[in-house]
Amino acid sequence: MPEIIAPQRETTHARHADSEVLFPIREVARLTGVNPVTLRAWERRYGLIQPTRTESGHRLYSSTDIDTVHRILDWIERGVAVSKVGKILARDDLHSVPATASRVDTELEWQQWQGQLRLAINAFDDRQLDRLYGQIFSSYSTAVVFQDILMPLWQQLLRHLGGFGHTSEWLFFDSFLRSRTAQRLQTVCASSAPRVLLSAIAGECRELEMLVAGLLMTSEKLAVRVLGMGQPFDELTLICDKTRPQALVLFSNRAPGSEFPTRLKRLALTLDCPLLLAGDASDLAQQSLAGSPIGCLGNDAGLMQRRVQQFLSGQLDT
Numbered sequence: 001m002p003e004i005i006a007p008q009r010e011t012t013h014a015r016h017a018d019s020e021v022l023f024p025i026r027e028v029a030r031l032t033g034v035n036p037v038t039l040r041a042w043e044r045r046y047g048l049i050q051p052t053r054t055e056s057g058h059r060l061y062s063s064t065d066i067d068t069v070h071r072i073l074d075w076i077e078r079g080v081a082v083s084k085v086g087k088i089l090a091r092d093d094l095h096s097v098p099a100t101a102s103r104v105d106t107e108l109e110w111q112q113w114q115g116q117l118r119l120a121i122n123a124f125d126d127r128q129l130d131r132l133y134g135q136i137f138s139s140y141s142t143a144v145v146f147q148d149i150l151m152p153l154w155q156q157l158l159r160h161l162g163g164f165g166h167t168s169e170w171l172f173f174d175s176f177l178r179s180r181t182a183q184r185l186q187t188v189c190a191s192s193a194p195r196v197l198l199s200a201i202a203g204e205c206r207e208l209e210m211l212v213a214g215l216l217m218t219s220e221k222l223a224v225r226v227l228g229m230g231q232p233f234d235e236l237t238l239i240c241d242k243t244r245p246q247a248l249v250l251f252s253n254r255a256p257g258s259e260f261p262t263r264l265k266r267l268a269l270t271l272d273c274p275l276l277l278a279g280d281a282s283d284l285a286q287q288s289l290a291g292s293p294i295g296c297l298g299n300d301a302g303l304m305q306r307r308v309q310q311f312l313s314g315q316l317d318t
Contacts, residue, residue, distance in 0.1 A: 048068065048089070154173060181208065195224070197224075199250055200251050249278050252281035261285060282296035
């Protein structure tokens with residue numbers, strides 16, 4: 001059993017209720033795989049985590065702190081320097097909805113759905129998973145279903161790969177979601193609406209992330225055609241010449257390398273349509289692409305949809 005400690009009295013950061021469960025640093029290290037030296041460095045040097053202190057000075061971490069550690073690891077794995085992670089976390093927190101009573105109730109509902117999904121995943125019960133999937137879609141918008149319920153659970157399972165059975169569970173859930181998302185995307189795109197092409201940058205996202213982005217970008221006024229994973233970057237011009245899309249959208253969730261802006265600018269010069277960038281990389285590369293013809297869409301459903309329309313109508317400058 002992991003050791004759980006309740007503080008006698010908080011000396012700093014009096015942000016936790018007395019009844020909240022708190023974890024010592026060695027337990028956080030075990031749960032996250034981040035050693036105590038690194039955890040203390042993230043606190044002192046970068047201010048990324050602010051644990052509670054006991055009277056004797058021992059650090060105690062909440063479940064929110066542990067989640068923050070996982071978020072930090074997520075960005076580091078995507079190639080973002082730890083010195084820049086703080087700004088990204090602050091940006092994400094700034095865009096989050098305030099924790100009103102109704103928001104708390106809504107998030108509790110989402111967690112309950114995720115709990116039921118976990119049971120179906122743990123049992124590898126595809127029929128129950130399909131029933132829950134349908135029920136969730138009948139209750140919420142597409143954006144909420146993916147951004148607040150399904151993808152956070154998918155990411156949680158992805159973070160915990162390695163334990164016995166965990167990889168099989170994640171593969172089961174990932175395969176299910178890829179199949180259902182592709183079906184839904186094909187259905188909503190079967191229209192005469194103007195079409196854009198969406199292509200992943202090789203090795204910089206998983207297929208499900210791109211499919212979900214395509215679905216969230218789609219609207220009554222715009223259809224999205226998703227190109228296959230592994231699409232050669234150098235052949236994108238050829239495909240655009242033959243299909244004449246309204247725009248080409250590249251998707252990446254990794255931090256862009258030093259050559260990334262140059263590659264995009266060269267590609268943009270060969271296209272007869274606008275070149276746009278979506279995913280977390282678009283926020284990270286926005287400064288380096290300033291003044292170029294490449295538009296950055298972000299990774300939020302409403303923002304991507306709105307910005308695509310604005311770029312195509314000429315109402316939003318790159």
